[in-house]
């Protein structure tokens with residue numbers, strides 16, 4: 744499974760007809776929840792490159808690496 748390198752934890756619960764995804768993000772240190780009626784995992788295990796938090800953290804890391812290698 745593809746997963747964002749900044750994803751700390753992903754837990755899936757089933758409550759009646761509802762799927763509850765709880766995921767912890769290393770970038771903003773928030774624990775988030777996503778509710779869905781069908782299997783619909785959060786962006787962190789799908790197209791995480793489209794996540795604004797991922798993009799900003801990746802840019803920050805890349806610029807740090809560039810500074811060290813210059």
Ligand code: SF4
Pocket residue numbers: 747748749750751767768769770771786787788791794795796797
């Ligand atoms: S995809 Fe975005 S919200 Fe999910 S762990 Fe990565 S940076 Fe955080």
